[in-house]
Amino acid sequence: xxxxxxxxxxxxxxxxxxxxxxxxxxxxxxxxxxxxxxxxxxxxxxxxxxxxxxxxxxxxxxxxxxxxxxxxxxxxxxxxxxxxxxxxxxxxxxxxxxxxxxxxxxxxxxxxxxxxxxxxxxxxxxxxxxxxxxxxxxxxxxxxxxxxxxxxxxxxxxxxxxxxxxxxxxxxxxxxxxxxxxxxxxxxxxxxxxxxxxxxxxxxxxxxxxxxxxxxxxxxxxxxxxxxxxxxxxxxxxxxxxxxxxxxxxxxxxxxxxxxxxxxxxxxxxxxxxxxxxxxxxxxxxxxxxxxxxxxxxxxxxxxxxxxxxxxxxxxxxxxxxxxxxxxxxxxxxxxxxxxxxxxxxxxxxxxxxxxxxxxxxxxxxxxxxxxxxxxxxxxxxxxxxxxxxxxxxxxxxxxxxxxxxxxxxxxxxxxxxxxxxxxxxxxxxxxxxxxxxxxxxxxxxxxxxxxxxxxxxxxxxxxxxxxxxxxxxxxxxxxxxxxxxxxxxxxxxxxxxxxxxxxxxxxxxxxxxxxxxxxxxxxxxxxxxxxxxxxxxxxxxxxxxxxxxxxxxxxxxxxxxxxxxxxxxxxxxxxxxxxxxxxxxxxxxxxxxxxxxxxxxxxxxxxxxxxxxxxxxxxxxxxxxxxxxxxxxxxxxxxxxxxxxxxxxxxxxxxxxxxxxxxxxxxxxxxxxxxxxxxxxxxxxxxxxxxxxxxxx
Numbered sequence: 001x002x003x004x005x006x007x008x009x010x011x012x013x014x015x016x017x018x019x020x021x022x023x024x025x026x027x028x029x030x031x032x033x034x035x036x037x038x039x040x041x042x043x044x045x046x047x048x049x050x051x052x053x054x055x056x057x058x059x060x061x062x063x064x065x066x067x068x069x070x071x072x073x074x075x076x077x078x079x080x081x082x083x084x085x086x087x088x089x090x091x092x093x094x095x096x097x098x099x100x101x102x103x104x105x106x107x108x109x110x111x112x113x114x115x116x117x118x119x120x121x122x123x124x125x126x127x128x129x130x131x132x133x134x135x136x137x138x139x140x141x142x143x144x145x146x147x148x149x150x151x152x153x154x155x156x157x158x159x160x161x162x163x164x165x166x167x168x169x170x171x172x173x174x175x176x177x178x179x180x181x182x183x184x185x186x187x188x189x190x191x192x193x194x195x196x197x198x199x200x201x202x203x204x205x206x207x208x209x210x211x212x213x214x215x216x217x218x219x220x221x222x223x224x225x226x227x228x229x230x231x232x233x234x235x236x237x238x239x240x241x242x243x244x245x246x247x248x249x250x251x252x253x254x255x256x257x258x259x260x261x262x263x264x265x266x267x268x269x270x271x272x273x274x275x276x277x278x279x280x281x282x283x284x285x286x287x288x289x290x291x292x293x294x295x296x297x298x299x300x301x302x303x304x305x306x307x308x309x310x311x312x313x314x315x316x317x318x319x320x321x322x323x324x325x326x327x328x329x330x331x332x333x334x335x336x337x338x339x340x341x342x343x344x345x346x347x348x349x350x351x352x353x354x355x356x357x358x359x360x361x362x363x364x365x366x367x368x369x370x371x372x373x374x375x376x377x378x379x380x381x382x383x384x385x386x387x388x389x390x391x392x393x394x395x396x397x398x399x400x401x402x403x404x405x406x407x408x409x410x411x412x413x414x415x416x417x418x419x420x421x422x423x424x425x426x427x428x429x430x431x432x433x434x435x436x437x438x439x440x441x442x443x444x445x446x447x448x449x450x451x452x453x454x455x456x457x458x459x460x461x462x463x464x465x466x467x468x469x470x471x472x473x474x475x476x477x478x479x480x481x482x483x484x485x486x487x488x489x490x491x492x493x494x495x496x497x498x499x500x501x502x503x504x505x506x507x508x509x510x511x512x513x514x515x516x517x518x519x520x521x522x523x524x525x526x527x528x529x530x531x532x533x534x535x536x537x538x539x540x541x542x543x544x545x546x547x548x549x550x551x552x553x554x555x556x557x558x559x560x561x562x563x564x565x566x567x568x569x570x571x572x573x574x575x576x577x578x579x580x581x582x583x584x585x586x587x588x589x590x591x592x593x594x595x596x597x598x599x600x601x602x603x604x605x606x607x608x609x610x611x612x613x614x615x616x617x618x619x620x621x622x623x624x625x626x627x628x629x630x631x632x633x634x635x636x637x638x639x640x641x642x643x644x645x646x647x648x649x650x651x652x653x654x655x656x657x658x659x660x661x662x663x664x665x666x667x668x669x670x671x672x673x674x675x676x677x678x679x680x681x682x683x684x685x686x687x688x689x690x691x692x693x694x695x696x697x698x
Contacts, residue, residue, distance in 0.1 A: 010131050011053050011093075015122055018092030020049040021082055024063040025070060025101050032067050038097075039066070045095045048124060054093060070104035071152065074277075079108070086115045095124045099144040104152045109145035113138065167265035170296045174263075177256045178230045178240065180300060188300050193240070195427035196228045197303075202424060203227070203253050204304050207312060211517065212319055212330045213250045220245040224474060225424055227253075254316065257295075260309035261302030266293025289313065331516030336363035337388035338526050339516060344369065345529030345538070346379040353384075365528060382528050382537055383556065386600075390553050391526065394541065395519060396502050425475045432468035439464040530555060535564025557598045560611070569595055570615060573608070577617045583608040634662070634672035643680060646687045659683070 024042040026032045032039060049059045064078035073079050079102070085091050094116065096102050103109040116123055117132040123141065124130065130137040166172040176182055179200040181191045190197055202225070206216045220227065226242040227249050243249070257264045268286050275283035289310070297306060304312075319330045329340040334353065342351040342365045349369035356362045366381035439461040446454050504510060505518075527540040537555045542548050554564045563569065572595070576586045583605040590603045597603055612618075628639030640660070641648045654660040655671065660683075662673035675683075 010122060010129055014120065015092035016053055016058075018121075019085070019090055020052075020054040020059045020093040020095065021085065021091055022046050022049060022059060022061045023065075023078065023082060023094065023096045023102055024061060025065040025076075025078070025096075026067060027069050029067040042097050042101065045097065045126070048126065049093060049095050052093065052124065052129065070100065070102070070108075072105065073103075073108050079103075083112065083115065086112075086119055086121050089119045091119070091121050093122045093124060098125050098148070099141070100148040100151065103145065103148070105149055106145055109148070110142070113141055113145075164265070164293070167263075167294050170263045170299050172265065174265075175232060177253070177258050178228045179253075179259060179303060190301050190303075191228075193228075195424075195431055196240070198424055198427055199225065199228060200253060200259065200303055202420065203250060204259075204308070204312075205420070207250075207254060207315075208308075211315055211520075213247055213254060213316070215330070216250050217245050217247055220250075223421060223424075224478065225428070251316075254312050257309060258300050259303045260306045261298050261300045262306060262309075263296040263299035264292055264294065331513045331520065333511065333513050334363065335361075335388075335512060336365065336384045337391055337512075337516060337519060338365065338384070341520065341523065341525040342382075343525050343527045344379050345527045345540075346370075346531070349379075351382075351528065380528070380530055382530050386553060386555060387528070387537060387539065390551065391519075391523075391539075391541070392505070392515075394549075394551065395522065396505060398522065398543075399501055421478075425478065429468075429471050429475055432464075432471040436461070436464040436468040533564070535562050535566070554596075554600075556600050560598055560614075563598050565595070573611060573615070574617065577612065583612070630672055632672070635675050637671050637673070640673045640675060643675070644683050644687055646690075650687075654683075 022042075022045045024039065024045075026035065026039055043061065043063075046056070046059050046061060050056055062078040062082055064081070065076045068076050070076070070079075073083075082091070082094065086094070094102075094112075099109065102112060113123075113132050115121070117138065120133065122129060122131055128140075130141050132138050132141060163172055173182075176188065179191050179196060180188055182188050203216060203220075206219050207213065210216055210219065221244070225245070227245045229241050229243050229249065230238045231241065232238055253259065257267075266287065268284050271283050271285045273283070274285065332339060334355075336353050339353050340350070343349070344351050344367035347367065347369050349367055351365040351367045354364050354366055356364050363384035364381050365384055365387075367379035369379065370376045371378050439457070443454065443457040443461045446457055448454065505515060522544050524542045524544050527542070528537065529539070530537040532538045533552070535554060535557055537553050538550065539553070540548055540550050557563055560566060560569075569590075572590065572593070573586060576589055581589065587603040587605050587608050595603065597607060627636060628642060629635055635643065637648050637651050641651045644651070651660065651673070655662055655673070660673055660675075662671045664671055
């Protein structure tokens with residue numbers, strides 16, 4: 001019996017009643033294009049199925065997976081279709097060149113073997129025919145799959161070792177960012193386009209100034225400047241395009257070490273546990289800088305130095321609003337001035353921010369680190385408005401000696417920014433004019449009779465001319481609206497504002513985010529502790545210069561048991577009460593002496609009455625005869641009755657009805673009645689008429 005007859009002995013009519021599938025796969029597109037013989041050899045396996053007894057019309061070829069790796073089934077639609085057909089019992093034979101064509105990992109390979117065993121599907125390669133239900137055939141297939149996976153591992157190991165060895169010398173070619181270009185000699189240089197260089201430099205300058213990638217995006221959008229990009233689609237060289245700035249573009253510039261002149265290998269790795277279904281490039285893990293495998297400095301021409309690159313990465317980390325370690329977030333629009341830089345003086349954690357009040361208008365710094373981590377109580381919370389007012393006063397006082405230098409620095413910075421913007425727009429106008437000129441040259445080069453091409457080139461020329469005109473109009477509009485130059489009047493205004501920093505700080509055009517950004521330029525963080533002393537908040541300012549200063553402020557409290565100057569207040573109230581001062585007089589005295597309530601308001605007679613009840617102080621009443629007239633010129637009830645010729649009861653009635661006007665310092669205190677000469681005469685006449693009518697009635 002020949003070997004072919006021996007193989008055919010495993011084939012039954014039940015197998016031939018089903019379809020035979022030939023699976024064709026190459027690992028990459030380069031293999032498909034360069035290794036055509038291997039692909040042709042796999043297509044010829046159709047003859048192998050015919051030799052095993054299947055009619056040619058019952059043989060199907062699956063080649064959807066050409067150019068796809070066999071390490072997984074995620075993107076191999078052809079293999080997934082084959083598995084589905086086997087599970088539906090439609091397949092009698094699966095033919096492939098070898099096991100490595102079907103799968104490069106054991107999980108997919110043994111899944112295929114299990115399905116073929118369950119549904120009685122035969123498997124064949126270029127040499128043999130296997131029945132997965134037979135022990136020895138299944139053993140050989142299992143070993144073949146294991147060798148295929150081991151072979152892939154060895155291939156990857158050799159390729160990665162070679163790539164790493166080449167990267168250690170800085171010779172492994174990597175995709176360059178848009179600001180760099182590679183010459184035909186292999187040497188890397190700055191991009192020859194001056195506008196590209198200027199725009200990349202502008203991104204680094206504005207990030208150093210604004211401290212946030214989103215702030216840079218908003219700035220570029222406000223001034224109308226796009227960013228260059230070089231999408232890696234299709235074969236090299238890749239064309240340069242200009243796009244509206246967005247966060248991912250700015251971050252890709254700030255985070256790329258090539259702009260700092262460094263050749264880096266091993267910045268990322270793929271973590272299969274983090275991969276998401278349907279997302280090809282998910283699961284990418286970025287290593288911190290100290291974990292990068294290879295870093296070769298001064299390999300490329302640089303836009304910034306390495307120290308500035310490290311500073312930028314540190315700034316990007318601190319911009320994360322996580323309130324952990326040095327991550328204090330970027331300044332935002334909320335009221336709290338110390339947002340992100342307030343540190344708890346009890347546990348050392350960064351304090352979070354919440355808003356209280358009916359409308360959420362009162363910011364509060366709170367520390368919940370102990371509560372969140374250990375289940376305990378909150379460390380403390382400090383109301384922000386009073387504290388921020390004191391911080392503002394201290395900061396403006398600290399800046400006062402340097403106000404002239406600050407004004408001059410601001411003036412110089414504005415001039416540099418205006419000059420930079422003018423240069424950016426001039427480069428953009430120059431590019432638009434060049435595009436229009438090139439389109440005209442292309443139109444001039446075509447034969448006039450070839451209208452099929454001439455019409456298209458003429459239309460492109462007109463479009464470029466309109467684009468150039470629009471860019472020129474935008475440039476002139478911005479020159480007019482934004483005034484990209486400083487007049488002598490502007491310089492005098494800026495110097496005048498430098499003389500009064502508080503005016504700049506409180507100006508309507510200065511946003512709360514601007515104030516926070518200014519604050520962080522001179523203040524690193526502020527440590528808060530309101531439990532050191534009753535009714536007060538202790539805080540320490542850590543200045544950016546390395547100096548520290550400690551301060552106290554009196555805080556608002558809910559009860560007088562937490563009042564900062566409780567002993568002094570109580571002692572003074574007792575003294576005034578012992579002098580038989582009325583509650584209103586005591587309140588006026590306390591206010592004049594600088595005492596404030598627990599809520600930082602003036603004292604009132606009602607509040608003094610409540611405090612006396614709480615402290616057990618007696619009520620002071622006016623005893624003894626009242627004088628007819630008080631020292632301030634007002635009349636007592638007895639004095640008013642005498643001068644008007646009526647009974648005291650009538651005076652009380654007139655006070656109640658409004659005919660007379662007077663006041664009491666507090667309840668049970670004497671009346672002080674206001675009487676003018678003309679009012680006395682009128683009331684005497686009213687009293688005489690009242691007496692006559694009373695006599696007639698009697």
